[in-house]
Amino acid sequence: MFAEATKERMSAFSERLLAWYRIHKRDLPWRRTRDPYAIWVSEVMLQQTRVDTVIPYWRRFMERFPTAKALAEAPEGEVLKLWEGLGYYSRARNLQAAARELCDRFDGRVPADREAFASLKGVGPYTTGAVLSIAYDMPEPAVDGNVMRVLSRHFRIHEDIAKPAARVRMEKLAKALIPEGSAGDFNQALMELGATVCTPKSPYCLVCPVMEHCAGRLAGEEESLPIKTKAKAPRPEHRSVAWIEGEGDLAGRILIRQRPDSGLLARMWELPHVLWDDGPEADGGAAEAGRMADLAAKLADEEKVTVRPYALAIKAEHVFSHLHWHLNVYRCAYEPPSGRKAQPQAGTGFGVPGLLLAADPSGAYAAQAETAAAGESGRLRWVPLAELDRYAFPNVFLKIIRELRGQ
DNA sequence: AATGCGTGGAT
DNA sequence: TATCCAAGCAT
Known part of the structure; x- marks a missing residue:
């Protein structure tokens, strides 16, 4: 050779x-x-x-x-x-x-x-x-x-x-x-x-x-070698993110969501969010009202959760290898389903798909069968602010959480 | 073979 | 500021 x-x-x-x-x-x-x-x-x-x-x-x-x-x-x-x-x-x-x-x-x-x-x-x-x-x-x-x-x-x-x-x-x-x-x-x-x-x-x-x-x-080529084709620019995506604070029995808790089992950030936790149908448009009160209505509609459709977005909290930006996220984060009030008692299991411990983990009195982690409590489907969980750090979030959401929990 | 998959440091 | 790209792998 x-x-x-x-x-x-x-x-x-x-x-x-x-x-x-x-x-x-x-x-x-x-x-x-x-x-x-x-x-x-x-x-x-x-x-x-x-x-x-x-x-x-x-x-x-x-x-x-x-x-x-x-x-x-x-x-x-x-x-x-x-x-x-x-x-x-x-x-x-x-x-x-x-x-x-x-x-x-x-x-x-x-x-x-x-x-x-x-x-x-x-x-x-x-x-x-x-x-x-x-x-x-x-x-x-x-x-x-x-x-x-x-x-x-x-x-x-x-x-x-x-x-x-x-x-x-x-x-x-x-x-x-x-x-x-x-x-x-x-x-x-x-x-x-x-x-x-x-x-x-x-x-x-x-x-x-x-x-x-x-x-x-x-050969004077130390700066020009190696030869490598350039990567494509990340594709822009605009999303609305929901910061949903519970009231009453859910006071002091935030609604978080576990991502799907495959794909981007698989099985990591996040704040619920929805993809914009269209690109960005002119900023302003009317546009924000439209975005908030869209967020509420999509969360109702995709997660069966009723929220009332009432204010744009922050904008955030995050670049992945192949995606460029432009995020609008909205503060939302939670609207519990009427006519039934909404008492979801208090989530704690580490996430396991399909199960809710709760700390038993001995401190060991025990699995409980998932309960289809209102506002908490399989991948949604109400978590006390102080316990958010038990869950694995990607950086983009860590940054948002750090900004919002301190206010 | 080409694309999806995170994040942060260096320049 | 924009760009590169880092002790890569799965599909």
Whole structure:
């Protein structure tokens, strides 16, 4: 596959990079353990997420779920709560599903087997190589964005790294570069170089351990590589959000909703909201009245909840990878159904689909059959303001809640 | 192959 | 301010 002269060049690259890494590597918490589970958790958190962001999440997560068994046995709502704010929440649900599978199929241990480990949920080509090389020093490539940038520059590869085919090629190259017996350190060295020296913009070529033979730099292309097609702009969406405060027996409570089992922010909690039929129009009193009427109508239709929106509280904006939400948040009064006693179960504890969890007198979490109480369907729940922090909300709603609860 | 899926830091 | 994009995976 590679000529002898090329192999010599590759070996020089790997040895220099490895030597550099062993001197300059950062002291990261997951580098202080050899526990394959702990390393796996770190790699999942690090998917599309920066090191500085991950560190506190990893510490909390490992403290609460120190073993795959502990994670497997936890309520999903608690796992999501610890993931709150980290994004890409399917990672958390997949990680727990994989931990359960690990306990069922592999006695709770990360298998030192590529096919077996890669078969777990949320474990793709990168995570497979990263965990198996770092934990077991298996000679598997771990090609992430950093590695593709480093390799595309050093070997002057002009392939579009946004295309899956590019990653496959990079994996072959990366695997061939692994020095005998040092797969874990070498894979981390490639990523470390990309994260700290061979950065996307203004790379620090003068301190790079492999600058002398970097074809990209020698060609003056260190800034223009790698080649990557641009992502599409997020699609705008306008929504009306309801801040619904209960009265009477529901005084001091807010109505929240659990999102669907799949898709965006799956199974996370949120304030009820509805999508605008049309785009934005001129602001003003008349327009707001129309928006409030629309919100009430849609909540009645979609959630069977009657509310009376009476004021625009705040506007909020939130950008996802593929969506740009423009939100109008309205204060609403709750209108209990007439002719029957509306006494929904006081929600507490962590969310489990289809069940309401209530703390029993001993403090343990016990599941209760769902009651079709007025104003509280399967995914709706009246929660005391002070207990909102028991539920996992995506950041966009955390920001809104923080603004509104303090007023 | 192309798209859906979060969030925050750097420039 | 706007843009990029980060230790990717599922479908």
